[in-house]
Amino acid sequence: MTSRILILHTGGTIGMVPSDQGYVPAAGFRDRLLAQLPTSATAQLPAFEFLDLEPLIDSSNLVPADWHRIAQALISRWQDYSGFILLHGTDTMAYTASALSFMLQGCNKPVVVTGSQIPLSQLRNDALDNLITSLLLASRTDLNEVVICFNGRILRGNRARKVSSAHLAAFDSPNFPWLGEAGIDIALKPELLLPAGKAEFALPDAQVPTFDADAVALLQFYPGISASVMSALTEREGLKGLILLSYGAGNPPEATPGLIEALEKAAARGITLLNLTQCQQGAVSQGTYATGATLNRIGVIPGSDLTPEAAFAKLHVLLGKGLSGEALHEALRQPLCGESH
Structure with a gap:
């Protein structure tokens, strides 16, 4: 042509x-x-x-x-x-x-x-x-x-x-x-x-996937974040996936009272949790530190070196195609078109 x-x-x-x-x-x-x-x-x-x-x-x-x-x-x-x-x-x-x-x-x-x-x-x-x-x-x-x-x-x-x-x-x-x-x-x-x-x-x-704007959210951890902030987001009607922007190699503020419990409740309700680093460069290595290992126990998916933009779009597109449960989790773990290592 x-x-x-x-x-x-x-x-x-x-x-x-x-x-x-x-x-x-x-x-x-x-x-x-x-x-x-x-x-x-x-x-x-x-x-x-x-x-x-x-x-x-x-x-x-x-x-x-x-x-x-x-x-x-x-x-x-x-x-x-x-x-x-x-x-x-x-x-x-x-x-x-x-x-x-x-x-x-x-x-x-x-x-x-x-x-x-x-x-x-x-x-x-x-x-x-x-x-x-x-x-x-x-x-x-x-x-x-x-x-x-x-x-x-x-x-x-x-x-x-x-x-x-x-x-x-x-x-x-x-x-x-x-x-x-x-x-x-x-x-x-x-x-x-x-x-x-x-x-x-x-x-x-x-x-062509259709999208529900309420299905995906992002939350950046910050010093002093409260469990109520997490709960307000994870208990929102229509939420299916939450992207966590954590510290360094993928670490949450584990000592914050109620925060991990709120994540556990979200996972139990079927909300997919994806963990990214706030750093511009580098990847999540969930479990390098004990705080990150806590996320492994809950079932939070490590997001490798995905950018927040790519993670947000990938989760939306996969949900828009009707993926859920383990099929969704497996697709999030795998590079589909060069978006992560």
Whole structure:
């Protein structure tokens, strides 16, 4: 297939325009882009088409149900394009890239997620370079996964995190090497890429998971946290999975009265408990210390080196596919598409 790329505009800073209340999402991104692209540059790019998601999303307002809309928009057009670009706001970009990586597991085409720190509508911006690089990346035949392309960094979508609100290099993958870099040339590292999926890859719309926003929550431990905070969360109606952001190698404040008992009660009610470290780098080694061993006894699942964004998305997607009990726990323990070691 001759390269033909679909650019799905979901919202975010890249397509925003100024207003009296600050930057706001706006349609018409295609026309603003073509106005800035010289004709000579357009001729060197793969053919591309635009689609605006309706309504556009300010990514800080994103909810898991939006992943369903985005995935459906891609999957329903999967056979019509050789690659896809998702324009997305930076605040929740890592969550969406992670969710798509699990929803499109085993895909056979590139899905490149990008955006910008400065809108295309501004004279000085990083939007144009990010998008041009993403177009070239989305036309490659050796890339078959969801990636974030931002400020020249090419990152596995489910390994990426937003690390800066002030710099153009807004994303990094603290626990995994970059898949590549766009310098003078676009250089990918073949040994790090996921293998190509089946040529006939396609998910029927009926198999796109649906999401319940109440099903998953995150709780970060902090000095002085009380059992009542834990209980208020674990006793919430509809909760099916709780991600714990613990200290260091996976340690909870075990001495806090009632905290471990609240976790035990949650596990007994069938709530899946997943343990991550608060550290940017490194993995959970649950049981290295006695406090962490307590979590092993309860049945808390160690989350290896998953990012919070990837863990949140993975748990949502697995629950959305109907997994529960030991099947859910086993899937959480296993790397599905390069998200953990």
